Amino acid sequence: MKQQTKLERAVLILALFGLSIALLYFGKPFLVPFALGGLLAMLLTKLCEHLERFKMPRGVAALIALLGFVLIVAGVLTLLGWQLAGFSENMDELQHRAAEVVAQFRAWLQDSVGIDQQQQQKMVEQPASSAGATGSVLMDFASGTMSIAVDTILVLVYTFLFITFRRQLKNFVLLLVPVDKRNETTKVLHESASVAQHYLGGLSKMIVALWIMYGLGFSVLGVENAIFFAVFCGLMEIIPFVGNLIGTSFTVLAVAVQGGDSRMILGVIGVYLFVQFIQTYLLEPLVVGNEVRINPLFTIVGLVLGELIWGVGGMVLAIPLLGILLIVFDHVPSLKPYAYLIGSYKEKKKK
Numbered sequence: 001m002k003q004q005t006k007l008e009r010a011v012l013i014l015a016l017f018g019l020s021i022a023l024l025y026f027g028k029p030f031l032v033p034f035a036l037g038g039l040l041a042m043l044l045t046k047l048c049e050h051l052e053r054f055k056m057p058r059g060v061a062a063l064i065a066l067l068g069f070v071l072i073v074a075g076v077l078t079l080l081g082w083q084l085a086g087f088s089e090n091m092d093e094l095q096h097r098a099a100e101v102v103a104q105f106r107a108w109l110q111d112s113v114g115i116d117q118q119q120q121q122k123m124v125e126q127p128a129s130s131a132g133a134t135g136s137v138l139m140d141f142a143s144g145t146m147s148i149a150v151d152t153i154l155v156l157v158y159t160f161l162f163i164t165f166r167r168q169l170k171n172f173v174l175l176l177v178p179v180d181k182r183n184e185t186t187k188v189l190h191e192s193a194s195v196a197q198h199y200l201g202g203l204s205k206m207i208v209a210l211w212i213m214y215g216l217g218f219s220v221l222g223v224e225n226a227i228f229f230a231v232f233c234g235l236m237e238i239i240p241f242v243g244n245l246i247g248t249s250f251t252v253l254a255v256a257v258q259g260g261d262s263r264m265i266l267g268v269i270g271v272y273l274f275v276q277f278i279q280t281y282l283l284e285p286l287v288v289g290n291e292v293r294i295n296p297l298f299t300i301v302g303l304v305l306g307e308l309i310w311g312v313g314g315m316v317l318a319i320p321l322l323g324i325l326l327i328v329f330d331h332v333p334s335l336k337p338y339a340y341l342i343g344s345y346k347e348k349k350k351k
Contacts (some may be wrong), residue, residue, distance in 0.1 A: 032313040037158025042196035062163035083228030192324045210234035217271035248272040298342040
């Protein structure tokens with residue numbers, strides 16, 4: 001009887017897990033902006049509380065904090081647009097150099113791998129007509145731009161409402177639990193908000209530090225549009241492990257296309273290694289800290305599952321959401337084994 005009960009419980013857990021994954025996947029259009037708005041509200045709550053100490057109404061404080069965040073993001077995007085203007089001015093030269101790099105790569109494939117030019121051409125041919133493909137690309141671009149605009153507005157609206165009604169939302173959660181559990185629930189809510197605030201705030205400071213280091217390094221090397229690549233590499237840090245590799249790989253390819261020699265390419269790689277050393281052993285312990293105690297295995301698992309379910313937004317949300325889940329698991333006795341599984345705990349040495 002006990003074995004049957006354990007089997008039924010295991011099947012129920014698997015069914016609930018599968019149902020949760022399905023709900024997360026099909027609920028992506030609603031859940032991703034909702035979760036981003038919640039995390040952004042946690043980041044801005046401390047600023048709002050500081051403004052409210054000056055007898056400022058909560059709605060006004062939330063609006064000021066949100067406008068400040070929007071202005072910062074707009075400034076970064078303006079800087080990127082200004083740097084991208086340099087690319088458009090030299091687009092013909094870049095296309096010529098890119099064609100040379102592609103030609104050299106195709107020649108290397110033929111000489112080293114044995115794939116001749118005709119086979120390479122068949123691999124890249126598209127069955128659709130050029131007119132139809134162009135129309136499809138334009139429609140996809142317009143649809144994607146509209147979707148991003150709508151999601152951005154939703155995130156800002158959710159953020160404002162979360163900040164404004166945070167006390168009501170907290171009281172709602174407390175009403176759902178028994179009276180004797182409310183102190184523990186309040187502690188969980190405060191710790192979850194603290195983890196999100198420290199992680200996102202520390203990550204923001206670290207990105208700014210990366211902009212400075214990458215900008216100085218790339219400028220010294222003489223990389224064209226060094227500020228653009230520095231900002232891009234820094235922003236990619238929001239995706240742990242994967243983002244910095246993507247940013248640096250893109251920079252190396254761009255330097256090669258721009259006609260940079262081997263010394264410049266090795267210099268870019270050297271700057272990346274130096275910045276990663278500073279980031280790992282100095283910036284992360286001092287700025288980000290150890291608030292999110294997720295072990296490396298489940299950090300990777302979270303990133304992969306986040307990308308599969310929610311795309312790029314899932315990769316951005318994976319780590320802070322796992323950190324919040326870890327706190328919840330750690331305060332529920334029946335879920336403590338799962339907190340131990342995904343958390344980063346030092347094993348005690350046996351005497």
